[in-house]
Amino acid sequence: MLYLIDVVRFRSTALMCLMLLVCTGMVQAQETAEPTVKFNRDVKPILAKKCFACHGPAEQESSLRLDERDSAVAEADSGMIAIVPGKVEESELIRRITSHDEFERMPPEGEGVKPEELAILKTWIQEGAQFQGHWAFEPVSDPKLPVTKHEGWVQNPIDQFILARLEENGLEPNAPASKRTLIRRAYYNLTGLPPTKEEIEAFEKDDSPDAWKNLVEKLLASDHYGEKWGRHWLDLVRFAETNSYERDGVKPNAWKYRDYVIRSFNENKPYDQFVVEQLAGDEIENPTVDSIIATGYYKLGVWDDEPADPLLHEYDQYDDIISTTSKTFLGITIGCARCHDHKIDPISQENYYEFLSFFRGMKPYGNRGDVSFSQREISSPEVISTHENHRREREAVENRMNEIVSAAIEQLPKEEQKEVKRQRDPNRRRERMDGRIAELVPNEASEYAELKRQWDAVKDKEKYLPAREFALAVNKADKTPPETTTMLRGNPHVPGDKVEPGFPKYFKAAKPQIPEPTADQQTSGRRLVLAKWIASEENLMTARVMVNRIWQYQFGRGLVRSSSNFGQLGTPPTHPELLDWLTKEFIRSGWDIKHMQRLMMLSSAYQMSSAGAEKGLAQDPANDLFWRFNSRRLTAEEVRDSILLVNGRLNDKMYGHGFYPRISAEVMAGQSKPGDGWGNSSYEEQARRAVYIHVKRSLLTPILSSFDFPETDAPCEDRFVTTQPAQALGMINGDFANQQSTELAKRVRETGATTPEDQIREAIHFVMAREANDQDVKIGISLINDLKKDHGLDDQRAFDLYCLMLINLNEFFFLD
Numbered sequence: 001m002l003y004l005i006d007v008v009r010f011r012s013t014a015l016m017c018l019m020l021l022v023c024t025g026m027v028q029a030q031e032t033a034e035p036t037v038k039f040n041r042d043v044k045p046i047l048a049k050k051c052f053a054c055h056g057p058a059e060q061e062s063s064l065r066l067d068e069r070d071s072a073v074a075e076a077d078s079g080m081i082a083i084v085p086g087k088v089e090e091s092e093l094i095r096r097i098t099s100h101d102e103f104e105r106m107p108p109e110g111e112g113v114k115p116e117e118l119a120i121l122k123t124w125i126q127e128g129a130q131f132q133g134h135w136a137f138e139p140v141s142d143p144k145l146p147v148t149k150h151e152g153w154v155q156n157p158i159d160q161f162i163l164a165r166l167e168e169n170g171l172e173p174n175a176p177a178s179k180r181t182l183i184r185r186a187y188y189n190l191t192g193l194p195p196t197k198e199e200i201e202a203f204e205k206d207d208s209p210d211a212w213k214n215l216v217e218k219l220l221a222s223d224h225y226g227e228k229w230g231r232h233w234l235d236l237v238r239f240a241e242t243n244s245y246e247r248d249g250v251k252p253n254a255w256k257y258r259d260y261v262i263r264s265f266n267e268n269k270p271y272d273q274f275v276v277e278q279l280a281g282d283e284i285e286n287p288t289v290d291s292i293i294a295t296g297y298y299k300l301g302v303w304d305d306e307p308a309d310p311l312l313h314e315y316d317q318y319d320d321i322i323s324t325t326s327k328t329f330l331g332i333t334i335g336c337a338r339c340h341d342h343k344i345d346p347i348s349q350e351n352y353y354e355f356l357s358f359f360r361g362m363k364p365y366g367n368r369g370d371v372s373f374s375q376r377e378i379s380s381p382e383v384i385s386t387h388e389n390h391r392r393e394r395e396a397v398e399n400r401m402n403e404i405v406s407a408a409i410e411q412l413p414k415e416e417q418k419e420v421k422r423q424r425d426p427n428r429r430r431e432r433m434d435g436r437i438a439e440l441v442p443n444e445a446s447e448y449a450e451l452k453r454q455w456d457a458v459k460d461k462e463k464y465l466p467a468r469e470f471a472l473a474v475n476k477a478d479k480t481p482p483e484t485t486t487m488l489r490g491n492p493h494v495p496g497d498k499v500e501p502g503f504p505k506y507f508k509a510a511k512p513q514i515p516e517p518t519a520d521q522q523t524s525g526r527r528l529v530l531a532k533w534i535a536s537e538e539n540l541m542t543a544r545v546m547v548n549r550i551w552q553y554q555f556g557r558g559l560v561r562s563s564s565n566f567g568q569l570g571t572p573p574t575h576p577e578l579l580d581w582l583t584k585e586f587i588r589s590g591w592d593i594k595h596m597q598r599l600m601m602l603s604s605a606y607q608m609s610s611a612g613a614e615k616g617l618a619q620d621p622a623n624d625l626f627w628r629f630n631s632r633r634l635t636a637e638e639v640r641d642s643i644l645l646v647n648g649r650l651n652d653k654m655y656g657h658g659f660y661p662r663i664s665a666e667v668m669a670g671q672s673k674p675g676d677g678w679g680n681s682s683y684e685e686q687a688r689r690a691v692y693i694h695v696k697r698s699l700l701t702p703i704l705s706s707f708d709f710p711e712t713d714a715p716c717e718d719r720f721v722t723t724q725p726a727q728a729l730g731m732i733n734g735d736f737a738n739q740q741s742t743e744l745a746k747r748v749r750e751t752g753a754t755t756p757e758d759q760i761r762e763a764i765h766f767v768m769a770r771e772a773n774d775q776d777v778k779i780g781i782s783l784i785n786d787l788k789k790d791h792g793l794d795d796q797r798a799f800d801l802y803c804l805m806l807i808n809l810n811e812f813f814f815l816d
Contacts, residue, residue, distance in 0.1 A: 037124040040135040044572050046117045050107050055082075057344040057568050066093075067568065069131040085129040088122050097121070116619075135576055136331070136566035137346070137506050140544065142584050143577040157585075158603040161578035162626050171616055174608040174628040179204045180770075181816045182607060183215065185629075188815050189554060190219040190597070192228035192638050192689075193645055197769040216601050220594050223654060226266035227691050229593075231637060232553055233261050235719070236328045236564075237278075237297055238320075240695045240712035241658060243365075244302035246672050248698040252375060253472040257296035258691070259655045264290075271546055271591035272535035275329060279531035282376075282474050283523055289378045289471075296472040299374045302697070302713055303365040314364050315492045318356050324715050326355070329534050331545035331566035334504065339490035345567040346506040353486045354502030358530040361481025361523070362474055376473040383466045390465060394458045401451045402426050405433045408440040477523040501526055503533060507540055537587050541566060547582040547596060548573075552718065554600045556630030564717035574624045605629075610816045631816045633721055636707035637690035643737070643807055644687050646766045647744035651687040658694035659685040661701050664735060671698060703737075706730045731808050741804035745796070748803070756784055759799055767806045 037043060047066050053059065055066045062078050065071035072083045080092040088094055096106040097113045105112070113121070124130075132138070145157050146164035153173060154160050166173055177185070183203045187195045195203075203215060219225060241254040264274055274294075276284065281291030301320040307313035323335030336342050337352035363373035377384065409420050409429070423429050434452075438445040486496035503509045512529050534542050545566065552558035559579045562570035573579045582596065589595040600606055610631040616623075623630060634642065644650040659681040668674040677696060693701055697712050706726045710716035731737045748762045760780035764772035772780075780802055787798040806812065 035124070035127040035130055037120055037127060038576075039124065039130060039132045040572055041576050042120050043124050045574075046113065046120060048572070050113055050117075054107075069129075072131070073129070083125060083129050086126065088125050091125050094118075094122060094125070134568055135572060136544070136570075137540065139540065140583050141577070141580045143581050145581075146577070153604050155602060155604045156599060157581060158578065158600060159605055161575055161581065162603075162605045165575060165625050166627055169619065169625060171619060171625060171627045172613075173604065173626075174611060174613060174616075176604070176607050177609040177629065177816065181609070182212065184769075185815060186215060186219055186601065188634065188638060189601075190216075190228060191222050191224035192231070192635070192641060193224055193650075194642050195769060197765050197771075200769050212607070213602060216598060220598065223266055224652075224689075226262040226264070227654070227689055229265045229553070230258070230262035231691050232549070233265070234258060234691075235710050235716040236549075237300055238324060238712050238715050239300055240697045242677065242696045242698070243305065244697040244713065245304045245306075247305060248671075248677065248696060249305060250677060251299065251472055252371065253470055254296065254300065255656070255658050255692075255694075256293050256471050257300065258658075260290055260293045260296070262655070262691070265593070268592065268594045271543075271586075271593055273591075275535040275542065276528075276531040279325070279329075279534065280528040282477075283525055283528040283531075292376055292378055292473050293471045295474040298359075298362065298474055299365055299472050301365075305366075305368040311492045315487075315490075317364050318359060321359055322352070322356055327564040327715050327717070329545065330539075330541045331548075331560075331564055331570075332504070332541065333565055333567055344569050347504055350486055350497075350499060351502065351504050353484055353499045355504065357481070357484035357499060357501045358526045360484050360526070361478030362527070363476040373476050374472055374474075375470045376475040377468060378471045378473075379466075379469045383468060386466060387468060390458070390461060394455075397451055397454045397458055398426070401430060401448065401455065404437065404441060404444045404448050404451070405430050407444065408433050408437055411440040479517050479521060479524055481524050481526065501529070509533065509538070535591075543583045543586045543591070544579060546593075547586045548579060550593065550596050551582070551600065554597065554606065555626070556632050557718075562717070564715060575626075629816070631814060633814050634707075635719065636704040636709045639707055639813065640690045640703055640736070642812070643740045643744075646807070647740050648747045648766075649687045649740070649743055650689070651684055653688055656692075658692050659688055660694050661686050662735065663699065663702065667699070667702055703730055703734065728808075732804070737807065738804060741807055742800045744803040744807070745800045748799075756781055756795075756799070760802070763803055763806055767803075768809075768811055 044067070048056070051066050054061045055064045057065075057067055060071070062076045063071070064076045064082055066082065073081065073085060075081055082091065082093045084090040093106075096104055097118060099105040107113075145160045148154060148160055148163045149167055150163060150172075153163055163173065180200055183195050183200055187193060187199075203211065206214075208214075239254075239258060241251050242248045243251060277291040277294035278297040279295075281287060281294040284291055298321060301317060301324070303317065304313050319335060319338055322338075323333070326332050326334035332345065332347070333342070334347055334352055334355055336345075337347045337349050339349070341348045365371060366373050379387075405426075409417055412420065420429060420432060423432065433440075437448045441448075483498050484500075485498050488494035488496055501512050501514060503512060512533065514524070514526055514529055517523070517525055533539060537543075545563070548558045548560050548563055552563050559573045559575050559582075560566060560571060585599070586592070586596055605626055606629070608627075608629045610629040613628065616627040620627060641650065660679040661681070663678065665674070668678070678699060679694070690701075690704060693704070695712060700709060700712075706724075708719045708722055710719055744763065744766065745759075747766065748759050751762050753759045753762045757777055760777050761772040763780075764770065764776055783805060784795075784798045784802050787793045787801055788795070793801070
């Protein structure tokens, strides 16, 4: 009996030990296993949307801050603990989210936390509530490609990352788009222009496995590619060709920077080189004409030619450069730290002025009446030599003539001498003395007469000298810049402690080493040190920011929606692993922009339909998971250029001075001096692409402004897409739309189409790039008849207005 009891005891003890071992293993596995829910990817977006307004970086009600672990797991002023790692039931955050008491339930206003979001928060807490540092301030990872179930959908690694997230959330990717949709999408995204009906039909008939790939390659090689993608960059660098303020004077040669950008994209210039040329193209070894023009980047901002406080305005220009550089290249808002430490991101006021000191010594745009600081000669060596030889010849003649005149002046009576010497201009002095040389210095008279003949010949030569060429660029910069100090509340009249050039501290980069300038060096070399750091592989941000922009322009929004703010007030990436993988791939490719575009466009994700799906719309209405492609309206430039293309008038001339579209007197009246600074280009020139329109800050082209062309005083990371009355009014009543629809009608008639039916079919052929169907013809005939019957119009005018209707249709304006 005792034996049996011992056996039972032994077995019970053994079972308990076994259970203990199993449980211990489970706990250890839970502690060491990779969490299924990631803070930055899954949790932070929920907290940012629902909680950070009251308990985030800017505001901490009840001393609770949910974006930092120490605060989130500590006891708040109310005595509660928001998050107890591993204990969902003890976490006040969950209790308040699920409370039925309207005075306790959080968030107090707006849409509550969704069930699926609550499940994510509970899982995260149960798994230990692990926080991560702000994702953008961490080194770029090299993530492994995720495993997916539906491998047949995957064309390249991009698809693996997209599909893995869809499968995690129980969603399926949309079916492929039609070939017609794809070719229109590709043409507009890469060139900003629509394909013709013939190009669409050829693509639809091409059944070869490389049809899509070949189309993408063709468009990447198009000259129109640089015009489209160059315009994206011009948005980011606040491109304009005038100074703003009341006079809004022209920036000479600003158009050359625009052409440099277009050429750089067409040549597929490596992005790191593109960065360095703009920030320090004059400081690189063996600067080129292109690299000099690239520094026009610094001179594109607003400039007051008559500032009330010149010193303050000088530092306002520095602030513009700092804000533009940090947002455009680094995706951070250093400019927020001018007056005080950044309220959100780890950027101190001292950091701001350390960053500013890289640009010290670079002369401002100019002084009133003198913008030589911003105009640099880029003539060929031969042209420079010719002009230099001519200058020496002219000066030799001029100097000897002045010597003779000075000797003649000394022979004048004292009072007359004083009167002549008061005339400081040597040319004026000579004019007064020419007739008296023989009288006053007779021994020099014959020489003077010969010098005058030589002078006339030298002046005559000037008409035949080759033209000198200048660029808007950094022209003057100190070799030894003045010291930089912090400034009390950003006021340059109240300097503080001296600072040296330095990178933002959170990059954890080594202190920059500024080489001592060489004897023949013209500048300090500081900007080159900054440029090389920004364009380096070690930089946390540069490649991330650019691949996100490429994704944004290809897919309709960035993986990080706030594409110029990767800081803590920006939106976290929806696919952080994909962003990091793309970043690594971008660097591995040699900073090859076209390689990244090719990779994106050859993915299944890019080739999806934009159609809605019930489950996707219900679960992910914002398409954060990319279960479908985002449809979009054409941009302002695409609207204008497409109208010109379909009516046959588009002038494909590239580069050179911008042109001036016709602007109505009513719009001109808004200027302080109506029409001042606006030229009168020919009708043919006005048919060039919109990227070549002269960008005057106080007089933006109305049709572009109506369709959300950006303001030019600050960088534009992403254009708004609005729907407002001026768009419809301009497209129905505006001069441009009416004139160009008349040109479209003229093009249709020139095909030989005479009957209304045939004319309607031809018009749809040009505008919609497809065959007209019976319904199209029926609607068109009805409209034309109504216009004739109800408004007394003749056949020609009625058809003109039918063409106007066509270019106002959604089918023309929107891209699936």
